[in-house]
Amino acid sequence: xxxxxxxxxxxxxxxxxxxxxxxxxxxxxxxxxxxxxxxxxxxxxxxxxxxxxxxxxxxxxxxxxxxxxxxxxxxxxxxxxxxxxxxxxxxxxxxxxxxxxxxxxxxxxxxxxxxxxxxxxxxxxxxxxxxxxxxxxxxxxxxxxxxxxxxxxxxxxxxxxxxxxxxxxxxxxxxxxxxxxxxxxxxxxxxxxxxxxxxxxxxxxxxxxxxxxxxxxxxxxxxxxxxxxxxxxxxxxxxxxx
Amino acid sequence: xxxxxxxxxxxxxxxxxxxxxxxxxxxxxxxxxxxxxxxxxxxxxxxxxxxxxxxxxxxxxxxxxxxxx
Numbered sequence: 001x002x003x004x005x006x007x008x009x010x011x012x013x014x015x016x017x018x019x020x021x022x023x024x025x026x027x028x029x030x031x032x033x034x035x036x037x038x039x040x041x042x043x044x045x046x047x048x049x050x051x052x053x054x055x056x057x058x059x060x061x062x063x064x065x066x067x068x069x070x071x072x073x074x075x076x077x078x079x080x081x082x083x084x085x086x087x088x089x090x091x092x093x094x095x096x097x098x099x100x101x102x103x104x105x106x107x108x109x110x111x112x113x114x115x116x117x118x119x120x121x122x123x124x125x126x127x128x129x130x131x132x133x134x135x136x137x138x139x140x141x142x143x144x145x146x147x148x149x150x151x152x153x154x155x156x157x158x159x160x161x162x163x164x165x166x167x168x169x170x171x172x173x174x175x176x177x178x179x180x181x182x183x184x185x186x187x188x189x190x191x192x193x194x195x196x197x198x199x200x201x202x203x204x205x206x207x208x209x210x211x212x213x214x215x216x217x218x219x220x221x222x223x224x225x226x227x228x229x230x231x232x233x234x235x236x237x238x239x240x241x242x
Numbered sequence: 243x244x245x246x247x248x249x250x251x252x253x254x255x256x257x258x259x260x261x262x263x264x265x266x267x268x269x270x271x272x273x274x275x276x277x278x279x280x281x282x283x284x285x286x287x288x289x290x291x292x293x294x295x296x297x298x299x300x301x302x303x304x305x306x307x308x309x310x311x
Contacts, residue, residue: 039269075275078268083250092252093261099258101299102243108294109244119270125293172270180276189286199290236293239247242270 010156027051036140038173040080042085104236114202116225118170118210119177119184119242123160128152128209129168132202136178139170143211147162150221151212153228156205162188171211172242184240202234210242245293247272247285254302261296263289265305284308 021029027043029035043051061077064070099230104111127133129152134142156165165185167177177184187205206225229237249272259294259299265272272280288305307311 006301044258071275075268076266079249079266086250086252088252092255094257094258096258099260099299101260101296103297104243108290119272155257174270176270176276178294182279182282183271183273183276186273186282186286188271189283192283193286193290237244238289239244239246240272241246241253242272 008163009146011214023052030139032143040139042082045078045085054084057081059080063121063221074115075149078088110195111200112202113183113190113235113236114197114229114232114234115187115190115205115238115240116133117185117207117240117242118205119167119240120171120174120209120211121156121167121177121185121207122154123156123164124166126154127155133168136168136174139168139174143170144211146214148212151208151210152215153225154207155189156207157187158191158201158205160187160204167207169209169211169242171209172237186240188239202229202232204232243293244309245289245296247289251302251304255300258300260301261292262279262300262302263292263305266307281307 026035027046027048031041031044043054046054057077058081060073061074065074122128139146142231160183166180167174167181167184169177182188185205185207190199190201193199206229243260245261245263246254246258246262247265248254248263249267251262251264251267254264263285265274267274271286281305285305288303292301
């Protein structure tokens with residue numbers, strides 16, 4: 001075999017062998033990479049050692065759950081790990097200049113309350129991205145477009161059947177809200193409380209996708225939404241983040 | 243007036259939200275787990291109580307499930 005042939009053979013062999021994935025590459029792959037998973041994208045915020053410990057902890061808890069059936073333990077473990085990953089690395093300072101506070105002006109049952117969720121919930125027949133809007137999985141590849149764009153407010157009438165609702169959001173796993181919209185859009189609970197006389201609901205409730213341009217949300221869009229709700233005599237807003 | 247429900251406290255402080263209920267649920271399940279209507283109802287009721295009880299700006303309350311220690 002000539003030297004050139006040997007070189008070519010070695011290069012072919014190297015090309016055929018996958019490059020070993022480092023721990024850094026692995027944990028970062030959950031953040032819109034090859035293992036994109038919005039439930040574990042926080043791994044990119046951890047060090048390699050922290051991520052290894054987190055994964056081991058989840059696997060250990062999952063192993064226990066097989067025997068115990070205690071899904072709450074797994075949920076608690078996941079929340080604890082998320083809390084560590086998203087904890088502020090520095091002292092938290094306000095990013096706005098004022099802290100408005102409006103006292104309740106009377107019994108809650110006499111205030112007109114509107115629900116606003118950042119969970120990307122919408123009526124299946126009124127997709128804010130049009131009838132051919134992306135699926136939840138497809139939306140992940142559009143995260144940059146979402147973060148540059150202005151959010152659209154979906155209006156959901158108070159009597160909308162929960163089965164009509166779905167969700168899409170490139171910042172969290174909206175399949176949870178697809179399975180049960182009340183997880184981020186608790187309209188059915190508020191309706192039940194209204195029937196009991198605990199609250200008074202507005203005719204319209206709202207949702208948008210929180211993965212959006214925060215500047216455009218604050219400066220352009222939210223003020224218009226506030227005017228819209230004030231015109232509909234909304235007294236109280238019930239805000240739900242994801 | 244407003245009440246805000248979320249899973250992590252620091253954003254509420256950054257945004258100076260009037261009233262915030264912090265819930266111990268993983269991302270995307272702010273009100274509670276799928277199908278757990280008891281927990282979801284408890285969270286909604288806790289948020290309504292916060293609306294009534296808060297007496298000043300940036301009031302942050304942590305939701306604790308009834309019976310939890």
